[in-house]
Amino acid sequence: MRLTFQRQVLLGISFSILLVLVVGYVSYDAILLQQENDGWVDHTREVMRVSTAVKNRLLSAEANVRGFAITGNGAFETNYLQATSEIWKDLEALRILVRDNKVQSTRVDSLSGLLEDRVGLMSRQYEILKAGKYSMDTIQRIVLQGKEVSLKIEFSFRRIENLEEGLLTEREQLASKSSARAKQCIVMGSLLFILVILLLYYFIRKTYLAQLASEKAIQLANQKLEALALEDHEKNWILNAAMELSAAVRGEPTLTELSERLLHKLGQVTGAQVSAMYLVTRSGNVLERAAVYGLPAADSAPAYISFGEGVLGQFAADRGDVRRLEVAQGYLQVKTATGHSAPGVVLIKNISFDGSVAALIEIGYLQDPGSKLVKLLSMVSDNVAVAIMAARAREIAAELLEKTQLQAEELESQQEELRVTNEELTRQTSLLQVSEEELRVQQEELKQINTELEEKAFMLEEQKSTIEEARDQIQLKADELERSGRFKSEFLANMSHELRTPLNSILILSRILGENKGARLNEEEQRYASVIYNSGNDLLTLINDILDLAKVEAGKIELVHEHISTESLLVEVRNTFQKIAENKGLELAVEKTGSCPDMLLTDHTRLLQILRNLISNAVKFTSAPGRVSLTISEADGYLHFEVADTGIGIPLEKQASIFEAFQQADGSTSRKYGGTGLGLSISRELASLFNGSISLRSTPGEGSVFTLKIPYLTESDEQPARQEPVAVAVAPAQPVAVPPASENGKAHRLLLIEDDTIFAADMASKAQGSGFEVVIASSGRQALEMVTGFDPTAIILDMHLPDMSGEEVLKALKNDSRTRLIPVHTVSSGDYFDEEMIKNGAIGFMQKPVDERSAQHIFSALKLEGKDLGQQRILLIEDDAYQSKYLGDFLAGNNIFVLYAYSAAEALSLLGTDRVDGIILDIRLADMNGLDLLDTIKENPQWSAIPVVVNTAEDLSQADLSRVMKYAHPVVIKTKKSNERLLDEVKLFLKKIQPKVQEPEERKESFSNAVVNAERLFLGKKLLLADDDMRNIFALSAVLEDAGFSIEIATNGKEAINKLEDYPEIELILMDVMMPEMDGIEATRRIRQVPRWANIPIIAVTAKAMQGDREQCLEAGANDYISKPVDVDKLLSLIKVWLHAA
Known part of the structure; x- marks a missing residue:
C-alpha cells in the first residue's frame, strides 16, 4: 500500500519522537548513576574533613593548655574550654557520617575512647594549673601520658583516613565511568535523530517540487485576469482618492488647516511616508512652508524658499506640472522608532490657479508609487487650487477684520468723542471696505498712542533710576554697618588690650604688696592691697562680659546640646544662690511643675548663664524680707523658666530699655544698685540663639517676673524612659564578709x-x-x-x-x-x-x-x-627598651607610676584600657610616626585632654614644630634628652591637671614658695623684657628681679633686636605683641631668622586675648604664649620649663 505524503511525514515525526524518548531515558539513567557516585565521593570527602576538624580541635586544646601553663592568661583558658566542647560536637558528626560503614564506625568508637582519655588528662593538667598547687613531677607525668595517648589517637586518625582515601579513589573511578557512559548515550542518540531528520527532509522536498510545477501553470492563467482587474482597480482607486481629497479641502479651513488636511489625507490614501506643502506668499516670489507630514522635525524642511532656490524654487520658477526625482542619500529622511531611511522616489506637484503657481506639494515614497499617483494629483489639483485661494481670501478678510477691530478698540479706549467714528469703522470692517481718510485718522491716533507710550516709558526710566539710587544708598548703609561691626570688634580688642595692660600691673603689684614679704605693711595696708587685687579681678570680669556680649552679637557662639537632668539643674541653681539669699534674708524657692520633663536636651552652660543672670538680678533688687523663685514648666512645645521676685519692680517706660547694653531701670548717678547692665543684654542674645525669648511682667513696688521661653527639644530614640528615683535612706552597713586585702595592703x-x-x-x-x-x-x-x-x-x-x-x-x-x-x-x-x-x-x-x-x-x-x-600614671612610649627602662626607673623613683609601650599599637591599646594622667612620646617609633600617633591621640575625645611631652633627640623641622604646637599648653617640645628636664616637665603638667582648692592664704604661700624655689634656678640669668608700657615693665621687673633674674628692657621690637646684639648672654625673651615701630610678631620672626638666636626661648605676652593670637605667635616662632593679666605662678613655671629646654 502506497503511503500518502501526509502519512509519510507523520510516520517520520512519530519515529523521531520515539527515538528522542529512548535516548532521553538512557541518558537520564546514566546521569542518575553519575549523581549517585558523585554523592558518595562528596560523602567520603566530608568524612575526611570532619576527621581533620576533630584532630585540629584536639591540637588547639593542647596548645591553649600549654599557653595557659606558660602565661596564666585567661584568654588561653577560654579558648581551651571552647576547643574541648567543640571536639565532641565534631566527633558526633563523624560518627553519624560513618554509620553506613561498620569498620569505620568501630574505629570511630575506638577513637572516642582515646579522645576521652586525652581530654581527661588535659582537664587534670588544667585543674592543677588553675589551683596553683602542683609539682613538676606531676605535670611531667601527665604530659608523658598525654603524648602516649596522642600517638594512639594519631594512629586511629591515620587508619580512618587511609580507608576513606581508598573509598574515595574507588568511588571517583565509578563516577568517571558513569560520566563516560552518559556521554556515549547522548552522542549516539543525537546521531540517530539527525539521520531521521535528513530522511524526512528528502521525502518532503520531492513532493514539494511536484506541487510547485502545477502551481506555476495556474499562475500564468491568473496573471492575465489580474492585469484587467488591476486596471479597473486603479481607475476606481483614483476616483475614490480624488473624492476623499476633495472632501478634505472642503469647508472653510485656514491655509494651515487645509494644508495639514491635504497632506494627512494624501498619506492615508496614497501611502506616502513623508510630504511637505509650500504656499506662495502674497509677495508672489517666495514659497512658505504650510505643513509637513511624517518628517522627523519641522526644521527638516526649510521655512521659506525663494523662486529659483534649490529644486523646489527652480521648479516653481519654471512653472512645471509634475516632476519625479530619484532621491540621493540625505535628501529626505523617513524616521520611525526603530530606525530611519531615505525615500526612494520624490514627486513634486505644482498646484496652479489661473496659470500662476499657488502651491507646491513634495511627496516622498520608499518605493515608486507608479503612474496612478500622477493621475490622481492632476485630477485634484484644480480643486485644491480653488480651495487654497478661497482660504487665502478668507484669511485676508479675517486679518483686515481683526486689524480694524483692534484699531477700533484702541481708539475707543483713548477718547470717548471718537466713539461714533469707531462704531462707523466697525460697520465698515464688516463690509471689508476701509476709506483712505479713516486710515489717516487711525494713523494719527496711533501716533498719539505712541507719544503717550513714550512718555510712560520715560516715566518708568525715571522710576528705575530712582530705584537704582535707593539700592545704592542701601548698599552704602550695609557697607557702613559692616565697617562699624568691624570697627567695633577692633575697638573691643584694642580696649581689651588697653584695659588689661594697666590691669596687669595693678594685679601683679597688689599681689606683691599683699604678700608683705618685707613685713613693711600693717594689717590695714594689707587689706588695702587685697581690695585693690579684688577690684582688679572684678574689672577683669567686666572686660570678659563685654567680650562675651560682642561674641554673642557677632554670632560667634554656637550651642552644644546635651542631656541634663531637670532636678540637677534645680539643685545647681539652689546651691549657687542659697547662701546669697540667706545672707540677704530672702526666701529662695526653686521648683518644677508636673508638666516639666525629667530630662532636657539643651546647652547646659548657656542655659545656666541666662538663669544666673536673671536670678542674680532678682536677688540684687529684692530686699528682706522678700522672696525669689524659679519655676520650670512645659507647655505647647516650649520650656518656660519663670524667675519671680518681690523686689522694687520696673516702671513700664523702662521695661524695654533694660534689655539694652549698659542700661538699668535706675540709670542716674545716685542710683542705689550697682552693676554694668550687661547681664540682661547677654541673656536676651543667648535666648535668641535658643530660638527663644525673654519676656517681662513687672509692677513698681510689687516685683517682677522674667520668663525665659525656649523650644522643648526631644530625641525619644536617644533618650530612654527613666524611672523616678525613690528617695530612701540606707544607713551605712557593715560588709557581709571581710574581703581579701588589695596588693597595696588596703582592703577593697x-x-x-x-x-x-x-x-x-x-x-x-x-x-x-x-x-x-x-x-x-x-x-x-x-x-x-x-x-x-x-x-x-x-x-x-x-x-x-x-x-x-x-x-x-x-x-x-x-x-x-x-x-x-x-x-x-x-x-x-x-x-x-x-x-x-x-x-x-x-x-x-x-x-x-x-x-x-x-x-x-x-x-x-x-x-x-x-x-x-596616690600615684599619678604616665604612659611612656619609647621604642628603645634600654632608654625606656632607664626613664621609667627614673620616674618611678619620683613616685610616678609608669606604663610602658614600645609601639604605637601598644600605646593605643593601653590608652583604651588604663587611666593615663600624662604621656611621654618619642617621635621615632617602629610602626607609626610619633607625630601621626600624637594626631590620633588628640583627635580622640576621650584622650584629647591628656597632656603630652614630646621626648626626642632629633631636631624638628618648622613644619613638625607647628604640627605639635597646635595642641594645648601641656604639649611641650623637647630638644634634648635630659632626664632632669623631663621630670620637671612631667611634674609641671601633673600639677596643672590636679584640682585647685587652695584658700587665699594657701595661694599666697604657694606663690611665695614658688618664688623662693625659683630663685635658686633663676639666680644670675639674664632675661630680655620687651614691652612699651612702663607700668607693665615696672610690675614684671619687680617680680622677675625678686626671682633672681637680671633684666634688660626694650620698648619696641627694633630695640629688642639691638639688645640681643649688645647682650649675647640673654637666655630668654618675654615679648609683648603690641608695640610701636615694630610689633612683637615681626620682631620674633626677625630673631628666628638669625641662626645664633634660633634656640633662645621666646614667650609671647598679649592683652588682646582674641581668637587666633596664640596660633599667630607660635607661627611667628614663639615657643609659648601667655595672656594679660599675667598669672605669676604660670609665668615662672613657663620660664623654668623653657630655660631647661634651652
Whole structure:
C-alpha cells in the first residue's frame, strides 16, 4: 500500500519522537548513576574533613593548655574550654557520617575512647594549673601520658583516613565511568535523530517540487485576469482618492488647516511616508512652508524658499506640472522608532490657479508609487487650487477684520468723542471696505498712542533710576554697618588690650604688696592691697562680659546640646544662690511643675548663664524680707523658666530699655544698685540663639517676673524612659564578709552612691562577690559625709540623685584633696556620657541595666585604679627598651607610676584600657610616626585632654614644630634628652591637671614658695623684657628681679633686636605683641631668622586675648604664649620649663 505524503511525514515525526524518548531515558539513567557516585565521593570527602576538624580541635586544646601553663592568661583558658566542647560536637558528626560503614564506625568508637582519655588528662593538667598547687613531677607525668595517648589517637586518625582515601579513589573511578557512559548515550542518540531528520527532509522536498510545477501553470492563467482587474482597480482607486481629497479641502479651513488636511489625507490614501506643502506668499516670489507630514522635525524642511532656490524654487520658477526625482542619500529622511531611511522616489506637484503657481506639494515614497499617483494629483489639483485661494481670501478678510477691530478698540479706549467714528469703522470692517481718510485718522491716533507710550516709558526710566539710587544708598548703609561691626570688634580688642595692660600691673603689684614679704605693711595696708587685687579681678570680669556680649552679637557662639537632668539643674541653681539669699534674708524657692520633663536636651552652660543672670538680678533688687523663685514648666512645645521676685519692680517706660547694653531701670548717678547692665543684654542674645525669648511682667513696688521661653527639644530614640528615683535612706552597713586585702595592703572598699534600692542591692551583691567591702549612700550629701569616715578605695556614682546631680558630687570629690585620687566610675539609666565627666576625673561610664559581665569590668577597672592610689600614671612610649627602662626607673623613683609601650599599637591599646594622667612620646617609633600617633591621640575625645611631652633627640623641622604646637599648653617640645628636664616637665603638667582648692592664704604661700624655689634656678640669668608700657615693665621687673633674674628692657621690637646684639648672654625673651615701630610678631620672626638666636626661648605676652593670637605667635616662632593679666605662678613655671629646654 502506497503511503500518502501526509502519512509519510507523520510516520517520520512519530519515529523521531520515539527515538528522542529512548535516548532521553538512557541518558537520564546514566546521569542518575553519575549523581549517585558523585554523592558518595562528596560523602567520603566530608568524612575526611570532619576527621581533620576533630584532630585540629584536639591540637588547639593542647596548645591553649600549654599557653595557659606558660602565661596564666585567661584568654588561653577560654579558648581551651571552647576547643574541648567543640571536639565532641565534631566527633558526633563523624560518627553519624560513618554509620553506613561498620569498620569505620568501630574505629570511630575506638577513637572516642582515646579522645576521652586525652581530654581527661588535659582537664587534670588544667585543674592543677588553675589551683596553683602542683609539682613538676606531676605535670611531667601527665604530659608523658598525654603524648602516649596522642600517638594512639594519631594512629586511629591515620587508619580512618587511609580507608576513606581508598573509598574515595574507588568511588571517583565509578563516577568517571558513569560520566563516560552518559556521554556515549547522548552522542549516539543525537546521531540517530539527525539521520531521521535528513530522511524526512528528502521525502518532503520531492513532493514539494511536484506541487510547485502545477502551481506555476495556474499562475500564468491568473496573471492575465489580474492585469484587467488591476486596471479597473486603479481607475476606481483614483476616483475614490480624488473624492476623499476633495472632501478634505472642503469647508472653510485656514491655509494651515487645509494644508495639514491635504497632506494627512494624501498619506492615508496614497501611502506616502513623508510630504511637505509650500504656499506662495502674497509677495508672489517666495514659497512658505504650510505643513509637513511624517518628517522627523519641522526644521527638516526649510521655512521659506525663494523662486529659483534649490529644486523646489527652480521648479516653481519654471512653472512645471509634475516632476519625479530619484532621491540621493540625505535628501529626505523617513524616521520611525526603530530606525530611519531615505525615500526612494520624490514627486513634486505644482498646484496652479489661473496659470500662476499657488502651491507646491513634495511627496516622498520608499518605493515608486507608479503612474496612478500622477493621475490622481492632476485630477485634484484644480480643486485644491480653488480651495487654497478661497482660504487665502478668507484669511485676508479675517486679518483686515481683526486689524480694524483692534484699531477700533484702541481708539475707543483713548477718547470717548471718537466713539461714533469707531462704531462707523466697525460697520465698515464688516463690509471689508476701509476709506483712505479713516486710515489717516487711525494713523494719527496711533501716533498719539505712541507719544503717550513714550512718555510712560520715560516715566518708568525715571522710576528705575530712582530705584537704582535707593539700592545704592542701601548698599552704602550695609557697607557702613559692616565697617562699624568691624570697627567695633577692633575697638573691643584694642580696649581689651588697653584695659588689661594697666590691669596687669595693678594685679601683679597688689599681689606683691599683699604678700608683705618685707613685713613693711600693717594689717590695714594689707587689706588695702587685697581690695585693690579684688577690684582688679572684678574689672577683669567686666572686660570678659563685654567680650562675651560682642561674641554673642557677632554670632560667634554656637550651642552644644546635651542631656541634663531637670532636678540637677534645680539643685545647681539652689546651691549657687542659697547662701546669697540667706545672707540677704530672702526666701529662695526653686521648683518644677508636673508638666516639666525629667530630662532636657539643651546647652547646659548657656542655659545656666541666662538663669544666673536673671536670678542674680532678682536677688540684687529684692530686699528682706522678700522672696525669689524659679519655676520650670512645659507647655505647647516650649520650656518656660519663670524667675519671680518681690523686689522694687520696673516702671513700664523702662521695661524695654533694660534689655539694652549698659542700661538699668535706675540709670542716674545716685542710683542705689550697682552693676554694668550687661547681664540682661547677654541673656536676651543667648535666648535668641535658643530660638527663644525673654519676656517681662513687672509692677513698681510689687516685683517682677522674667520668663525665659525656649523650644522643648526631644530625641525619644536617644533618650530612654527613666524611672523616678525613690528617695530612701540606707544607713551605712557593715560588709557581709571581710574581703581579701588589695596588693597595696588596703582592703577593697566600695562606696556605692545610688538611690535605686533594687539596683543598689544587686550591685552590692556583685561587688561583695568580687571581694569588695560595700557601703551604700542614697543621696549625694550622705555620700560626701560618709566618704572621709569610710575611706573607700573605689566609688560607683549614679548621675541622677534626689538632692544633687552626679556632676556636683564628682566635682566635690575631685576638689577635696582627701578624696580626689579615689577612682570614680559613673552609671546612669540614660545616655548620659559626656567628655566633661572624664575631664572632671571619672574613669568611665556604664549605662543601666548593668549585667554580670559589665559589672565585673567595672570592678576590675576600680581595683586597677585603686592599686596605685596616690600615684599619678604616665604612659611612656619609647621604642628603645634600654632608654625606656632607664626613664621609667627614673620616674618611678619620683613616685610616678609608669606604663610602658614600645609601639604605637601598644600605646593605643593601653590608652583604651588604663587611666593615663600624662604621656611621654618619642617621635621615632617602629610602626607609626610619633607625630601621626600624637594626631590620633588628640583627635580622640576621650584622650584629647591628656597632656603630652614630646621626648626626642632629633631636631624638628618648622613644619613638625607647628604640627605639635597646635595642641594645648601641656604639649611641650623637647630638644634634648635630659632626664632632669623631663621630670620637671612631667611634674609641671601633673600639677596643672590636679584640682585647685587652695584658700587665699594657701595661694599666697604657694606663690611665695614658688618664688623662693625659683630663685635658686633663676639666680644670675639674664632675661630680655620687651614691652612699651612702663607700668607693665615696672610690675614684671619687680617680680622677675625678686626671682633672681637680671633684666634688660626694650620698648619696641627694633630695640629688642639691638639688645640681643649688645647682650649675647640673654637666655630668654618675654615679648609683648603690641608695640610701636615694630610689633612683637615681626620682631620674633626677625630673631628666628638669625641662626645664633634660633634656640633662645621666646614667650609671647598679649592683652588682646582674641581668637587666633596664640596660633599667630607660635607661627611667628614663639615657643609659648601667655595672656594679660599675667598669672605669676604660670609665668615662672613657663620660664623654668623653657630655660631647661634651652
